[in-house]
Amino acid sequence: xxxxxxLIERSLRGDSAAFGSLVRKYQDRLFNxxxxxxxxREEAEDVAQEAFVQAYVKLSSFHGESAFYxxxxxxxxxxxxxxxxxxxxxxxxxxxxxxxxxxxxxDGEAPGEHLLRQERASLVHSALAALSEEHRAILVLRxxxxxxYEQISEILDxxxxxxxxxxxxxxxxxxxxxxxxxxxxxxxxxxxx
Amino acid sequence: MSEPFSDELLSAYxxxxxxxxxxxxxxxxxxxxxxxxxxxxxxxxIRRELQALPRQTLDAGFADxxxxxxxxRTSEPNSPPSSNEAPPPSAQQGSPIPAEPVNLAKKDLGxxxxxxxxxxxxxxxxxxxxxxxxxxxTMTQIGRVAQVRQSIEPGEGAVGAARKNPSPGIAATPTxxxxxxxxxxxxxxxxxxxxxxxxxxxxxxxAMNKDAAKLPTDADRQPKENAPAPPGPPKAESPPLPAxxxxxxxxxxxxxxxxxxxxxxxxxxxxxxxxxxxxSRAGGFANGRLPATxxxxxxxxxxxxxxxxxxxxxxxxxxxxxAQRLKNLERVENxxxxxxxxxxxxxALEQQKEQDVFLKGTASARTLMKLMDVAGDGVQIAAVEVTxxxxxxxxxxxxxxxxxxxxxATYSQVLRARGAGGVVAMQxxxxxxxxxxxxxxxxxxxxxxxxxxxxxxxxxxxxxxxxKVAKAEEEKGVAGPGGGSExxxxxxxxxxxxxxxxxxxxxxxxxxxxxxxxxxxxSAQPQLRVRLVIVPAAAxxxxxxxxxxxxx
Numbered sequence: 063x064x065x066x067x068x069l070i071e072r073s074l075r076g077d078s079a080a081f082g083s084l085v086r087k088y089q090d091r092l093f094n095x096x097x098x099x100x101x102x103r104e105e106a107e108d109v110a111q112e113a114f115v116q117a118y119v120k121l122s123s124f125h126g127e128s129a130f131y132x133x134x135x136x137x138x139x140x141x142x143x144x145x146x147x148x149x150x151x152x153x154x155x156x157x158x159x160x161x162x163x164x165x166x167x168x169d170g171e172a173p174g175e176h177l178l179r180q181e182r183a184s185l186v187h188s189a190l191a192a193l194s195e196e197h198r199a200i201l202v203l204r205x206x207x208x209x210x211y212e213q214i215s216e217i218l219d220x221x222x223x224x225x226x227x228x229x230x231x232x233x234x235x236x237x238x239x240x241x242x243x244x245x246x247x248x249x250x251x252x253x254x255x
Numbered sequence: 256m257s258e259p260f261s262d263e264l265l266s267a268y269x270x271x272x273x274x275x276x277x278x279x280x281x282x283x284x285x286x287x288x289x290x291x292x293x294x295x296x297x298x299x300x301i302r303r304e305l306q307a308l309p310r311q312t313l314d315a316g317f318a319d320x321x322x323x324x325x326x327x328r329t330s331e332p333n334s335p336p337s338s339n340e341a342p343p344p345s346a347q348q349g350s351p352i353p354a355e356p357v358n359l360a361k362k363d364l365g366x367x368x369x370x371x372x373x374x375x376x377x378x379x380x381x382x383x384x385x386x387x388x389x390x391x392x393t394m395t396q397i398g399r400v401a402q403v404r405q406s407i408e409p410g411e412g413a414v415g416a417a418r419k420n421p422s423p424g425i426a427a428t429p430t431x432x433x434x435x436x437x438x439x440x441x442x443x444x445x446x447x448x449x450x451x452x453x454x455x456x457x458x459x460x461x462a463m464n465k466d467a468a469k470l471p472t473d474a475d476r477q478p479k480e481n482a483p484a485p486p487g488p489p490k491a492e493s494p495p496l497p498a499x500x501x502x503x504x505x506x507x508x509x510x511x512x513x514x515x516x517x518x519x520x521x522x523x524x525x526x527x528x529x530x531x532x533x534x535s536r537a538g539g540f541a542n543g544r545l546p547a548t549x550x551x552x553x554x555x556x557x558x559x560x561x562x563x564x565x566x567x568x569x570x571x572x573x574x575x576x577x578a579q580r581l582k583n584l585e586r587v588e589n590x591x592x593x594x595x596x597x598x599x600x601x602x603a604l605e606q607q608k609e610q611d612v613f614l615k616g617t618a619s620a621r622t623l624m625k626l627m628d629v630a631g632d633g634v635q636i637a638a639v640e641v642t643x644x645x646x647x648x649x650x651x652x653x654x655x656x657x658x659x660x661x662x663x664a665t666y667s668q669v670l671r672a673r674g675a676g677g678v679v680a681m682q683x684x685x686x687x688x689x690x691x692x693x694x695x696x697x698x699x700x701x702x703x704x705x706x707x708x709x710x711x712x713x714x715x716x717x718x719x720x721x722x723k724v725a726k727a728e729e730e731k732g733v734a735g736p737g738g739g740s741e742x743x744x745x746x747x748x749x750x751x752x753x754x755x756x757x758x759x760x761x762x763x764x765x766x767x768x769x770x771x772x773x774x775x776x777x778s779a780q781p782q783l784r785v786r787l788v789i790v791p792a793a794a795x796x797x798x799x800x801x802x803x804x805x806x807x
Binding site: 082085086089090094106107110111112114115119183186187190227229230233234236237243 | 263311
C-alpha cells in the first residue's frame with residue numbers, strides 16, 4: 063500500500079504518468095485473473111481497461127483502507143460479473159489459453175514432455191471452466207493470486223466464513239473434475255503411508 | 256478425537272488460515288486418518304496444477320489505451336472525474352490526465368513533436384542494431400534490449416491501441432514521462448567475448464532455511480505490492496531490488512547452509528555425467544555445489560555458448576506472442592538453459608514475490624539429497640526429474656541407496672531416463688511408496704520397451720499422448736513402435752505401480768534396446784540432468800523453483 067500511496071497521490075493531482083505507472087504495475091496480474099472469470103482474452107482486456115478507468119474516476123473515494131490492488135480487483139470483478147450478466151457470454155477459456163502463446167515447445171524438450179504439459183494445462187483449463195463463476199473466481203483469487211481470505215472477502219464482498227466454505231466447495235468440485243488428471247499426476251503424493 | 260471431521264477445516268488448514276485449537280484439531284485428524292491425508296494431498300495437487308497454468312499478459316500498449324480511455328471518459332460532460340476533488344490546477348503536478356494523458360507529441364517538451372517521434376524511431380533502430388551487433392551473450396543483455404524496446408517501440412502497442420482506440424500517434428509516442436529517462440541498455444559494460452559471464456540471480460534463501468520456510472510472513476502474504484513494475488514507469492516507485500553480492504569470476508562461493516557436506520560420491524563415479532560435468536565445470540560450480548549463500552543473491556556463470564543457445568531458442572520461437580513477452584520483460588536473468596515456460600514461471604514467481612528465485616545451477620547426487628532433507632522440513636518437493644540414460648539413472652539411484660530413492664519417489668514420482676537412442680520415461684503411479692517399486696525403477700528403465708500400448712486406465716491419457724508422439728516420430732522416419740509389454744506389465748502391478756512410458760526414440764541409430772548393458776554403452780556421452788522443483792509447504796502457495804543440472 064505504501065508503495066502505491068505516492069502514485070495515488072500524484073494521480074489524484076492529475077499526473078497521468080503516475081496513474082500510468084499504477085496501470086503498468088498491476089495490469090498483467092489483474093488481467094491474468096480476470097481472464098479466468100471473463101472467459102476470453104478480449105473480454106478480459108475490456109474488463110481490465112474499464113476497471114482501471116473506473117479506478118481513476120473513483121480514485122478520490124479510495125481511502126487506503128485496503129490495498130489499492132484489492133480495491134482494483136473488486137472493481138474489476140464487479141465489472142466482469144455485470145458484463146457477463148449482460149452479455150451472457152460463452153465461456154471460452156480455451157481460446158484465451160491458445161492466444162496466450164505460452165505453451166510453445168521447448169528447445170531440447172522431448173516431444174512427449176511438451177505434449178503432456180500442453181494436454182495437462184488444457185485439462186485444468188477445461189475443469190476450471192466447468193466450474194460455476196463464483197467457484198472459479200474464488201479459486202483463481204486464492205490459488206493463482208494468493209489472496210488471503212480477508213482480501214477475497216473484500217473483493218467478492220462476502221463474509222470470511224462464506225469465503226472459506228465456498229473455496230472448499232470449489233476445490234472439491236475441481237478435484238472431481240480433475241480426478242483423472244490427479245490420478246495420472248506426477249505430482250500427486252502417492253507415497254502417503 | 257471428539258470433534259467430527261470437517262473437510263472444510265482441512266481446506267483452511269491448507270491455506271494457513273487456522274490457528275491454535277483448530278489447527279491442532281486438523282493435525283490430529285491428519286495423523287489419524289490416511290483418507291484425510293489423501294484429501295489434503297489432492298488439494299495440494301490441485302493448487303499446483305492451477306499455479307502451473309501459464310500466465311497471461313497484456314501488451315505494452317495497454318496502459319496507453321487506458322489513459323486514452325480515461326481522457327475520453329473524463330472529457331465527457333456527464334462523467335465526473337476524480338480530479339473534481341483534486342487540488343486546483345495550480346496545485347497540479349505532472350501532466351494532468353484530463354488535459355493530455357499520454358500524447359506527449361502535443362506537449363511542449365522543448366522541441367517539436369516530430370523530432371521526438373523521429374528520436375524515438377532512431378532510438379529504436381539503434382537499440383535493435385546494438386542488440387544484433389552485440390549478439391547478446393547473456394539473457395540479461397537480451398532482457399535489457401527488450402526493456403528498451405518496450406519503452407520506445409510502438410510495435411504491438413500501436414496495433415493494440417488501433418484496435419481499441421483508433422487514435423494514431425498516441426500509442427506510438429514514448430511512454431516514458433517527461434523528466435524520466437529511458438532505461439538504456441548496458442551492453443557496453445558487458446564483455447561479449449567467450450569468457451564466462453556473471454549473471455545476477457536472486458536466490459530463494461528461504462528454501463534453504465527451515466525455520467523461515469515454515470510459515471509465511473506478512474510480507475509473503477502481500478506479494479502484490481512487491482510485483483515489479485513493467486519497464487517504463489518511474490523507477491523511483493519500483494520496489495528496490497536486493498543488492499547483488501559480487502562473486503569473483505570463477506571463484507566458488509560458500510555453499511548454503513546444509514549443503515557444506517555435499518560430497519562427490521556420485522560425481523566421482525567413472526563415466527558419470529556428473530563426473531564429466533565436474534571436470535569441465537569452471538569456477539563456482541566446481542564439485543557440483545550450489546554457489547548460493549545465505550544472502551539473497553548469488554551469481555552464476557553463464558557461458559556465451561549457453562547464452563547463444565538461449566538466444567537461438569528465442570529466435571526460433573519468435574512468434575508474435577513470444578516477441579511480445581520479450582518486450583514485456585523487465586529483466587532476464589540466467590536463463591541460458593531455461594525454456595520459455597520455465598522462464599515464464601520464473602518471471603511469474605518474481606512478480607509474485609520479490610525475493611523469489613529462478614535459480615539454476617548444478618548438483619551432485621549428494622547435494623540433491625541434502626536439498627531433499629531441507630525440503631522435507633518446511634518446503635515440499637513437488638517433482639524431481641532425473642534425466643539421463645538408463646545406466647546413469649541406475650547409478651544415481653544406487654548412489655542414493657534404497658531409502659533415499661524411496662524418498663525421491665515419495666516426494667516426486669517422476670523419474671525419467673533418456674537414452675541416446677530413445678526416450679524412456681518412468682512415472683511412479685500408485686498409492687504407496689514401496690521399496691520394491693522404488694528399487695525396481697532402474698530395472699524398469701532397463702526393461703522398458705518403446706511403444707507399448709497401455710491398457711491401464713489411469714495412464715490412458717498419457718499413453719494417448721505417447722501415441723501422438725510415436726506417430727509424429729514415425730512420420731519423421733524414426734522406427735515404429737516396438738515389442739512386448741512384459742516389463743511394463745510387471746511394473747504396473749497393484750502397489751506400488753511403476754508406470755513406464757516409452758517415448759519414441761530418435762537419432763540415426765533408431766531405437767536402442769533399452770537395457771542396462773545397452774545403456775552402459777550409450778553412456779559414453781552421458782546426459783545426466785537433474786531437475787529439482789521445490790514448492791514450499793502448504794501454508795505458502797507461492798513457491799520457488801530451484802533447478803539443478805550439471806552444465807556442459
